Amino acid sequence: MAAHQEKKLAEERKHQNMQNDTKASQGQWGRAWEVDWFSLASILFLLMFAPLIVYYFIMSCAQYQCSLTDPLLDLLTGNKHLSDIWNRTPMLTYRAAAIYSLWVIFQVFLYMSIPDFCHKFLPGYVGGVQEGAVTPAGAVNKYEVNGLQAWIITHVLWFANASCFHFFSPTIIFDNWIPLLWCANILGYAVSTFAMIKGYFFPTNAKDCKITGNFFYDYMMGIEFNPRIGKWFDFKLFFNGRPGIVAWTLINLSFAAKQQELYGEVSNSMILVNVLQGIYVLDFFWNEAWYLKTIDICHDHFGWYLGWGDCVWLPYLYTLQGLYLVYHPVQLCTAYAVGVLTLGLLGYYIFRMTNHQKDLFRRTNGNCRIWGKKPEYIECSYMSVDGTKYYSKLMTSGFWGWARHFNYTGDLMGSLAYCLACGFEHMLPYFYIVYMTILLIHRCIRDEHRCSSKYGKDWKCYTAVVPYRLLPGVF
Numbered sequence: 001m002a003a004h005q006e007k008k009l010a011e012e013r014k015h016q017n018m019q020n021d022t023k024a025s026q027g028q029w030g031r032a033w034e035v036d037w038f039s040l041a042s043i044l045f046l047l048m049f050a051p052l053i054v055y056y057f058i059m060s061c062a063q064y065q066c067s068l069t070d071p072l073l074d075l076l077t078g079n080k081h082l083s084d085i086w087n088r089t090p091m092l093t094y095r096a097a098a099i100y101s102l103w104v105i106f107q108v109f110l111y112m113s114i115p116d117f118c119h120k121f122l123p124g125y126v127g128g129v130q131e132g133a134v135t136p137a138g139a140v141n142k143y144e145v146n147g148l149q150a151w152i153i154t155h156v157l158w159f160a161n162a163s164c165f166h167f168f169s170p171t172i173i174f175d176n177w178i179p180l181l182w183c184a185n186i187l188g189y190a191v192s193t194f195a196m197i198k199g200y201f202f203p204t205n206a207k208d209c210k211i212t213g214n215f216f217y218d219y220m221m222g223i224e225f226n227p228r229i230g231k232w233f234d235f236k237l238f239f240n241g242r243p244g245i246v247a248w249t250l251i252n253l254s255f256a257a258k259q260q261e262l263y264g265e266v267s268n269s270m271i272l273v274n275v276l277q278g279i280y281v282l283d284f285f286w287n288e289a290w291y292l293k294t295i296d297i298c299h300d301h302f303g304w305y306l307g308w309g310d311c312v313w314l315p316y317l318y319t320l321q322g323l324y325l326v327y328h329p330v331q332l333c334t335a336y337a338v339g340v341l342t343l344g345l346l347g348y349y350i351f352r353m354t355n356h357q358k359d360l361f362r363r364t365n366g367n368c369r370i371w372g373k374k375p376e377y378i379e380c381s382y383m384s385v386d387g388t389k390y391y392s393k394l395m396t397s398g399f400w401g402w403a404r405h406f407n408y409t410g411d412l413m414g415s416l417a418y419c420l421a422c423g424f425e426h427m428l429p430y431f432y433i434v435y436m437t438i439l440l441i442h443r444c445i446r447d448e449h450r451c452s453s454k455y456g457k458d459w460k461c462y463t464a465v466v467p468y469r470l471l472p473g474v475f
């Protein structure tokens with residue numbers, strides 16, 4: 001009897017410890033619970049200035065031939081007033097509103113109504129219903145992975161229109177670029193506001209919500225982890241991938257069509273940008289199932305950062321090189337063009353192989369071969385909100401033995417190639433590499449903070465074995 005009571009007490013103590021651990025890990029895993037002043041200041045800065053930054057870049061192309069300094073000089077010297085610039089900016093039009101609404105409705109239709117058929121005939125492609133990672137509350141969501149199909153259908157229709165039907169001009173996106181910007185902003189703000197209200201009043205999974213009580217922080221970083229409407233309309237998967245990323249290649253094609261219309265030919269730099277960014281976009285959709293395991297889906301809550309970012313920031317700022325080349329049709333010498341292409345392809349190879357190695361390693365639970373050998377790894381464990389203990393592995397060989405985020409290094413090499421394709425006359429096309437460097441270094445630090453909280457001492461062992469983040473021996 002005494003032995004039985006002691007056993008019961010020990011079990012209660014174990015349960016209590018587990019709950020404490022859980023609180024601790026829940027507090028750190030994913031988005032923060034409390035806001036420090038630096039995060040708040042950064043968030044306020046972004047909320048106020050990110051829309052202005054996008055406007056400034058697009059306006060400087062439309063009114064100042066992509067010079068970033070001329071608008072400022074004009075304003076500072078009193079040559080122009082803000083109102084002069086604003087009065088020359090195209091406003092929202094019915095035509096743009098109709099184009100944008102049709103676009104979003106069409107993408108929702110492709111996402112919701114056509115189950116994936118690509119995985120049935122494309123060898124090696126993983127599509128259809130797939131599971132995401134375990135959420136902090138211990139849930140596992142199912143996703144309909146059909147982005148590749150949506151991308152193919154959209155592009156087939158685009159080319160069919162451009163070559164046969166001629167319902168609209170392929171320059172349609174460029175011709176309505178600023179009016180469409182207002183539409184994208186309306187959708188971005190609407191969806192972020194809706195996500196916030198939904199998070200408060202009717203969340204999909206209340207246990208996966210985080211509320212700091214600070215309105216701005218919650219609005220920016222999101223309350224709900226995986227907001228959904230119905231069983232399948234997942235906000236993160238839809239807005240992260242489409243309409244922004246499906247549009248990315250169409251936007252570039254529209255810019256190329258505009259070059260053709262204006263100058264009678266498409267420059268080799270425009271072709272380079274279309275090809276390199278096209279590979280990146282296609283890669284994204286080919287690996288959409290893998291994408292379910294990346295930080296955006298696994299760890300970020302859905303707020304303005306993702307909602308507005310996917311609708312406005314991504315399609316407008318990731319396509320700056322193509323836009324720039326409409327105004328400056330740079331023709332590169334062959335040797336330089338080959339150099340840029342090589343850098344872009346090498347960056348892509350590193351990016352893809354690094355991601356592939358981790359994916360293969362995790363999918364097979366380490367029972368695979370990396371560079372012809374059995375992978376080396378560190379065993380680690382973590383706990384979810386419901387107190388369940390999970391086990392995982394951190395690979396320390398292949399590209400993951402070179403640096404802790406070598407996939408980011410490859411991504412940065414590719415990003416630099418897009419910028420270099422535009423020559424050196426203006427700063428504007430280089431915004432992308434500056435932005436990606438800040439984004440990925442910040443992401444690196446954010447991810448490592450999270451992993452360190454999640455895995456504790458196991459993470460320390462890992463960083464001792466793989467001491468560098470992006471470049472072995474440097475950083």
Ligand code: NDP
Nearest residue numbers: 294295296355358393394395396400407408411443447451
């Ligand atoms: P990663 O794919 O690098 O995923 C990081 C996660 O992988 C960690 O949180 C951890 O998750 C797990 N992990 C870390 N180290 C190891 C290891 N050694 N072995 C096994 N698993 C490990 O990061 P992202 O999701 O940020 O990026 C995915 C890709 O998307 C990158 O290539 C990036 O360049 C790209 N990207 C592009 C952006 C763009 O705007 N163009 C924006 C953001 C990303 P766990 O908790 O499961 O252990």
